[in-house]
Structures are given as structure tokens and as C-alpha cells.
Amino acid sequence: MYRAAIATLVLLTASAAFADGGLVTLRGETPLDVSTTPPPMPSVVNTDIREVRGWPEQPPVIPHHIDNYQIDLNVNRCLTCHGRTAVGASQAPMISITHFMGRDGQVLAAVTPRRFFCTQCHVTQSDVRPIVGNDFKDVDDVIKAMGKP
Amino acid sequence: MWRLVRRTWAVMRRPSVHFSLGFLTLGGFLMGVVFWGGFNTALEATNTEAFCISCHEMRDNVFQELRQTIHYTNRSGVRASCPDCHVPHRWTNKIARKMQASKEVWGKIFGTISTREKFLAHRLTLARNEWARLEANDSLECRNCHSAESMDITRQSSRAVQAHERFLFSGEQTCIDCHKGIAHRLPDMRAAALRPDPAAMGDARRFLAAMEE
Numbered sequence: 046m047y048r049a050a051i052a053t054l055v056l057l058t059a060s061a062a063f064a065d066g067g068l069v070t071l072r073g074e075t076p077l078d079v080s081t082t083p084p085p086m087p088s089v090v091n092t093d094i095r096e097v098r099g100w101p102e103q104p105p106v107i108p109h110h111i112d113n114y115q116i117d118l119n120v121n122r123c124l125t126c127h128g129r130t131a132v133g134a135s136q137a138p139m140i141s142i143t144h145f146m147g148r149d150g151q152v153l154a155a156v157t158p159r160r161f162f163c164t165q166c167h168v169t170q171s172d173v174r175p176i177v178g179n180d181f182k183d184v185d186d187v188i189k190a191m192g193k194p
Numbered sequence: 195m196w197r198l199v200r201r202t203w204a205v206m207r208r209p210s211v212h213f214s215l216g217f218l219t220l221g222g223f224l225m226g227v228v229f230w231g232g233f234n235t236a237l238e239a240t241n242t243e244a245f246c247i248s249c250h251e252m253r254d255n256v257f258q259e260l261r262q263t264i265h266y267t268n269r270s271g272v273r274a275s276c277p278d279c280h281v282p283h284r285w286t287n288k289i290a291r292k293m294q295a296s297k298e299v300w301g302k303i304f305g306t307i308s309t310r311e312k313f314l315a316h317r318l319t320l321a322r323n324e325w326a327r328l329e330a331n332d333s334l335e336c337r338n339c340h341s342a343e344s345m346d347i348t349r350q351s352s353r354a355v356q357a358h359e360r361f362l363f364s365g366e367q368t369c370i371d372c373h374k375g376i377a378h379r380l381p382d383m384r385a386a387a388l389r390p391d392p393a394a395m396g397d398a399r400r401f402l403a404a405m406e407e
Binding site for chain 2: 112113136
């Protein structure tokens with residue numbers, strides 16, 4: 046009973062939230078038994094210009110395409126440019142020291158297993174209108190708003 | 195035996211009494227055309243993607259992977275098919291490649307890569323043969339479609355420009371040095387070099403060693 050009430054509440058608020066924005070589901074208003082024509086995939090930003098990070102520990106977003114870059118037990122394409130010994134030829138930024146640190150902070154000789162699968166944390170960007178808004182504030186703005194220098 | 199040879203030679207030397215010289219020349223020419231053409235047609239028939247993927251070894255492994263890549267679908271609508279990358283278009287190289295292809299028939303009969311597991315186990319060896327070939331011919335097949343001279347680097351991404359200016363235009367490296375795995379998934383690269391940094395896989399090697407521990 047209690048659960049059903051929560052579910053109804055969630056559904057009601059959800060439909061209220063979407064009703065005015067026009068966003069019903071990603072399928073739009075197409076009935077379930079009809080296939081929609083999917084919207085074209087937006088292309089990936091490939092400017093090669095590094096993006097500003099929202100906060101210091103943010104994994105930087107990837108400013109280049111990564112189509113078909115293989116990351117598995119056989120090979121890690123990213124490391125062929127971002128690995129320590131690779132940056133001379135590639136002129137890419139080296140993976141930072143945190144990528145060499147194990148769970149207990151010990152620095153290893155090579156990339157740590159928990160940072161091997163780069164796209165777990167780093168993603169490419171597309172130039173699209175965000176589906177949902179976001180009021181994230183940069184720490185500088187927060188400090189300014191608090192009246193401190 | 196010797197007599198037979200001598201007698202045949204004598205016949206061959208005797209001028210023809212029934213056919214004119216003109217007929218013989220023309221006939222010889224026509225027969226040449228027919229044989230040469232037939233040879234070429236046979237060669238052309240084996241030079242299609244349909245032929246390559248008539249073998250499940252080729253269809254179930256490499257072909258499926260090719261379909262995910264830019265050489266299968268792209269904005270220009272130009273497709274690279276198996277023979278574009280694997281059989282040189284130049285006549286002499288073409289013959290040489292065909293001779294090597296008989297090894298594949300051998301492989302088919304003895305089933306060297308007849309299952310997925312066998313294919314994966316054998317993959318590095320096969321890939322290495324291809325890399326060696328492309329290194330030796332300065333990536334001839336790639337250059338049949340892409341020429342360094344016609345590349346407009348002002349329209350390339352800056353990572354591409356950086357790499358091409360420093361290593362390609364200077365003749366230091368060739369396409370396959372950097373673009374391995376452009377059409378298929380790569381085999382276990384712990385034992386092979388991948389540019390820009392052949393040593394970078396050391397990281398993966400150590401990663402795997404850590405996993406095995």
C-alpha cells in the first residue's frame with residue numbers, strides 16, 4: 046500500500062515535470078507498437094582544444110574523437126598516446142600521477158588496474174542542447190557569492 | 195626418346211602447308227587473348243569481397259569487425275572492401291599475393307583457424323604477416339586510395355596534422371605504423387609494437403601481469 050502510494054507520487058511528479066517541457070520520453074509521443082526514426086547521432090567534438098574542468102578533481106573531458114579506439118585486455122589505444130613513454134611522439138598530456146596510484150595510494154610503475162579502462166571516467170562531448178538543465182556553480186562563483194575575495 | 199624429340203622438332207620447323215602465315219599469326223594472337231583474358235577473369239573473380247567471405251573463417255571474424263568501422267560506412271559513401279586492402283592492384287604484386295593465397299586453401303583444408311578460439315589464438319601471426327607486407331610496400335594499398343600528397347592538412351584535426359607532419363611527410367613512418375587495427379580488432383599487442391609509442395603497451399603488460407598475480 047505504502048509502496049504503491051510512493052509509486053503514484055513519483056509518477057505524478059514525473060508527468061508534471063515533463064508535461065510543460067514537452068519532453069515525454071526519449072521516444073517522443075510515438076505509440077509503443079510503432080518504431081520511431083531515431084534522431085541523428087550528434088557528432089563528437091573533435092576540436093583538440095582542452096576544456097576547462099569544473100573542479101580540480103574532475104576527470105577532464107576528451108577533446109578529440111575516440112571512434113574505434115580499442116580498450117581491452119589486448120590493447121589500450123589511449124596509452125599509445127597518453128602513456129608515460131608515449132608523450133614524446135604524441136605530444137599528448139601524460140596521464141597524471143593519480144593514474145599510477147593503487148587503492149592505498151602507493152605509486153606503481155605503470156598505470157594502475159583501476160584506471161586502465163579510461164572511458165569509465167573520461168568522456169567525449171557533443172555540441173547539443175542539454176535535455177535537462179543544471180545549476181552547477183563554479184567554486185570561484187560560490188566564493189564570490191559568499192563575499193570573500 | 196631422343197628420336198621422338200628430333201622428329202617433333204622437325205615437324206615444328208617445317209613451314210605450314212595448309213595455313214597462311216597471316217592466319218597463324220592472327221590465330222596465335224586470338225588464342226593469347228583468350229587465355230590471358232580467362233586467366234584475368236579467374237583472377238578478378240577471386241578479387242571480390244563476396245569471394246573472401248564465402249569462407250566462414252573470413253566472414254564470422256574479420257568481416258563482422260570491418261562492418262563497425264569507417265571503411266564500411268562513412269559520409270562519403272566510398273567503401274573499402276577486402277581486396278582493396280589485401281590484394282595489391284599492381285600486376286606483379288597481384289601474382290605474388292595469389293601464390294600466397296594457396297597457403298590459405300591449405301589452411302582451410304587443415305582448419306588452422308576453423309573455430310573462433312583457433313582464430314584468436316592464431317590472430318597475432320596472421321596480423322603480423324599483414325603488417326610486414328604493408329611495411330615492406332610502404333602501405334601501398336592504403337595509398338591507392340589515400341595519398342599523402344593530396345592530403346589537405348588544413349582540413350585535418352590537429353592531432354592528425356601533428357602526427358602526419360612529423361612522421362609521415364618526413365618519410366620516417368608509414369600508414370600502417372600508426373594505423374594498425376584500422377579495419378579489424380587488434381590481437382594481443384603485448385608482443386607487438388603500436389605507434390606512436392611501441393613501448394606504451396608496457397603499461398598494459400604490467401597491468402595484465404598484475405591481474406594474473
